[in-house]
Amino acid sequence: MxxxxxxxxxxxxxxxxxxxxxxxxxxxxxxxxxxxxxxxxxxxxxxxxxxxxxxxxxxxxxxxxxxxxxxxxxxxxxxxxxRVYRYAFRDRLSHRYEDKLPRVDIFVCTADPTIEPPMMVINTVLSVMAYNYPTDKLSVYLSDDGGSDLTFYALLEASVFSKHWLPFCKKFNIEPRSPAAYFSTKSNSVVDVEGLSSIKKLYEEMEHRIDTAANLGRIPEEIRTKHKGFSEWVSVTSQRDHQTILQVLIDGRNPNAVDIDGVALPMLVYLSRQKSPNHPHNFKAGAMNALLRVSSKISNGKIILNVDCDMYSNNSESVRDALCFFMDEQKSHDIAFVQFPQSFYNLTKNDIYGSSLSILTEVELPGMDGCGGPLYIGTGCFHRREVLCGKKYGTEFDVEYEDSVLINKVQEGASKLEETAKIVADCTFEEGTQWGKEMGLKYGCAVEDVITGLSIHCRGWKSVYFNPTRKGFLGVAPITLGQTLVQYKRWAEGNLQMLLSRYGPLQSYGVGRIKLGHRMVYCLWCIWAPxxxxxxxxxxxxxxxxxxxxxxxxxxxxxxxx
Structure with a gap:
């Protein structure tokens, strides 16, 4: 690349x-x-x-x-x-590679429609669908580990609204491209009043329908009969016991999948992987690995971005910024992932609990970048697909499952794609494989993102930390004492668990594979709990x-x- x-x-x-x-x-x-x-x-x-x-x-x-x-x-x-600081030149990228830009798959993860309301989820989805990037090379996947028909309904509504929202974003070049965030800013006053009022009305009508369904706790029958996808929930026993639900809501290969201006829309896919009480689901790591396999059957983008559902895109150029680090002719060959900082829009004035993580984002991650690369923090991160799937630096990549090549035949409809891809999202698919071990995200640790990033570094790859002036992503920070304690407890326990595991930076797994200084920086968080x-x-x-x-x-x- x-x-x-x-x-x-x-x-x-x-x-x-x-x-x-x-x-x-x-x-x-x-x-x-x-x-x-x-x-x-x-x-x-x-x-x-x-x-x-x-x-x-x-x-x-x-x-x-x-x-x-x-x-x-x-x-x-x-x-x-x-400490080192990175600067991207996306104008040079566009000049040299505009016709050769790679396919990008975007993973948005949600797990609970109560804690993570459907409206928040689809605002994140719409923000990443509206990236300034060729839409025929952009695919967005929503992983719903809560298996909620309310979330599916919200995504269905978002797929219709996107036909109006994406042209609006590009016509006026607005920022940010999360509708909720944009409509709450004062900057929208500079946009044509008629265009703004009409798109805002469409958004409010959609929001009303989704909130009404969420308050009722069910989808009205007249809506359920309009889309075949709702029939999947007839056989759902519970959130922890159901078959794979996979729906291609916008098929980017279909010439009819266009916005109101006739421009192709990005592919949009809903996935709720199969769950069974008899099989461990491995939380977010399991959801991410299922997304890796399913997306390989549908779009197979070489670059993967994963974001949490509460971290909307705040910069429509983030994909191009990240590609500057993957596509440089001289310096990109050993870069596995590009990590953006976690930034937040709901911080209190005094930030008494340190939720801004300013020392981490402004000092420690740039310092880690100078040692061999920042850790993977689980959101706002662009990966090479081949690296996430287990490739070692300097070796050929051989996938472990069959038919991983892109299924891109126009004559193969969305229904056929869904049936083909469902197989790799079964809860029994990983049995006897290296998924969760040498492939995909690691299992068995509360900080699966950090331990996965360490294993990538141990395979010879480096990473890059990029903190642009306009933040790439904005999310929701814990702002109460209770929320902060829960968050810090999870981080402390997970990093201590990582220290004591075979993948710890002080164990033989890391010795000789990464430099001493890089291992010391990983220890900074591992010894936080003691x-x-x-x-x-x-x-x-x-x-x-x-x-x-x-x-x-x-x-x-x-x-x-x-």
Whole structure:
């Protein structure tokens, strides 16, 4: 994909710049480390000369806590030692490759229509359908792990509304292209009033129909009879026990699948993979792997973007930006995935729980990029399909299942496509295969995205972190204490589980496969959970001893000036 006719003489499609004042910052870190070592020396000397057994024990535990903090500080700063920033030149991409752009498959994942309302889901779907990219090379898949007919109905409504929304977006070049986000901004006042009012009316009518069905908890009978897809729910026992439901709502190969201006629409597919109480479904990782197989039967895009249903596209150029990193003639051959940051639109004014993740997105991920590549954070990420399916860098790619080539015969209708692709979404399909192990996303860990990214790096690939001025994706952040605790608990448990697994960065799986600095940066999140013990001790014990008048820290000495 990275080869071009104008070869090595062509201008690069992306640029990498090091952080400013890098050497000054490194000098500062070295001075800080010297200070930490002096604290350790002081603590050791006090332990050796303290005759009180009880105080000596307390000082020893303080020293162990400080030793841990020093180790954690070193790990933290390894993520900031070599920060780099990336810049894409999509005008050069368009000039050289406009007629050779690859097919792109977009995966949108949802799991619960109550927590993730259908209107939120389809706003994300519509935003990615409206990318500034050739529509005949764009396919959008919605994975509904909740198996909800309400979500299917909302997507059906969105497929009709897209015939009006996509031309509107392109005619006025609007941003963002999520209808809900766009209509809530003040920027829409510059658009032709008549065009805006009519499209907004269509959206509000659609929203009313979907919300009415959601409030009723069922689809009205007159609507169910209009589309054959609703018949699939007749045999659904529950969300955790049902057959594969696969519906091609917009068949991009069909010449009749066009918008109101006669322009072809992107392919749009609904998938709810088969589930059974007798077979593990492996949560989001299982849904993603099912999408990989199903999409290979339908569109087989070389590049895959996956987004969570609450992370709508905020930049219609994101696909082209990502392709700059995949298609550069000189520097793209070892790049496996391009990770965009998680950014949010609902942050509180003071952000008291740190939901913006600003240190992660502005400092630590650029630092990780300089070490070999950022981790895969599960959303807003563009992958090479062959890498996600298990290819090692520098080797031929051999898929494990048959007939993985693109089925692109015009005479083969959508119904035939659905029946062919349903087979690979069965809950028994993965038995006896390497899916979840050497192929697809890894199973058995709460942070399946991070552990998958690590395994990709261990196969010789690199990754890129791209943080454009206009954010690529905007989502919903936890803004209450309860939401934040649940999120942090999941991250802490998952990363600790990863550390203790065979795929951990300190285990033999990572040794010799990725550089020491890269492994240290992965450890930054893996050892986040064990931090609690030293932090709790250091917060409680010194305070209690201070109340008893026993100092555990050096006394301040005043050196006379005269």
């Amino acid at each position: 990275g080869s071009g006719s104008d070869g090595g003489g062509a201008l690069p499609l992306f640029e990498t710049k090091e952080a400013k004042f890098k050497n000054a910052y490194r000098l500062f870190l070295i001075s800080m480390f010297i200070g930490i070592c002096m604290i350790w020396v002081y603590r050791i000397t006090q332990i050796l000369f303290d005759d009180d057994v009880e105080e000596r024990l307390v000082w020893m535990l303080l020293f162990l806590s400080e030793l841990w903090f020093g180790f954690y500080w070193v790990i933290t700063k390894s993520a900031r030692w070599n 931090n609690w013990l030293a932090t709790l001790y250091y917060s409680v014990i010194p305070s209690l001893y201070l109340l008893k008048g026993i100092p555990l820290f050096p006394r301040v000495s005043i050196i006379p000036l005269f």
